[in-house]
Amino acid sequence: MKVALIHATTTALQPIEKAFQESAPEVELQHFMDTHLLSMMEKAGGLTPEIIRRFSVLVNLAAESEANCIQLTCSAFNNTQKILQPMHAVKLFRSDEAMLDEALAYERIGLISTVKETPIALMSYLREKRPDCIIESLVEPGLIHLLFQGRIDEHDERVRNMIQQMDGTVDVIVLSQYSMAHVADQVQTSVPILTAPQATVNRCLGYLKSHSS
Template structure:
């Protein structure tokens, strides 16, 4: 079986590959990427027609490759799944829906983000599922780019600072970007901390096995 992964940044590649290697090493992964999308999103702050066209081009390539499902890896573009899903018979998974569904077990949820457009996409999903959940969001806009600049320690320290600010104020903390997954291994907050890659890979596998609807 083949699964398509759609990226807007190279920083998502290793986290999602590690996740699939853990849960489904025999699955063939096909990568489709447009690194210009994130800059467009940061400039516009919303899904513009240009972003949708460019994103749909990636989905078209993925679908034409006869994949069994399509997994997004950039949370800022999650809203596009509801736009494009009716056009394709294969399942399009948001980058973080498995993580968010897990987070909904808690009544107060902390969001840590490094892209300023991400919190809105995540909060909309959570509040649509449970209007009564309390969300506390912290964002350090743009520090995701520190990773591609070779400034990983600075990136990680700033993420850990946000986690420390939230620790104890919510029942669970979410690291919104795939690129923060490695930071979870460096910290030990007093509440559970969730990342998306492994949970997303497991959900894809459940879908392929017919155990997720």
């Protein structure tokens, strides 16, 4: 079985690879990446036709790789899934849909993000599924760049501060990006913390098993 992974940042590689290795080491992973996409989105302030076209190149390559499904790993680009899925027979998963489906079991959902455009994509999914859900959002735009610069401890401390600030004001905390998943193990909170990598792998494996005939 093959899963094609589409990345816009290098920070998503280790979390999703680790989750697959622990749960399904037999699955072959194929990586497709364009690290310029994030800076393009940050400059434009959202999806543009040029960004969608560039992202579609990765999806086309992934589809041509004979993967059994395609998994996005960057939350800010999730809304491309609805645009690009009709063009391909292979299943295309958003990076966060499994995690957000878990979050919808709670009344008040808190989103922690380090890319400005990420909560926009997550909120649109949540409100499409449940229009009356209550969403609180904390975002530090550009904080993810600390990881690119090797300033991991500083990044993690600031994410922990955001989590502690939100703790107690919502029923569940969602770490919106794969790059933050490791921080969940660094804090103790009064509410559950959801991260995407393991939930994503579980969703992929369920799909692969049901379509393995």
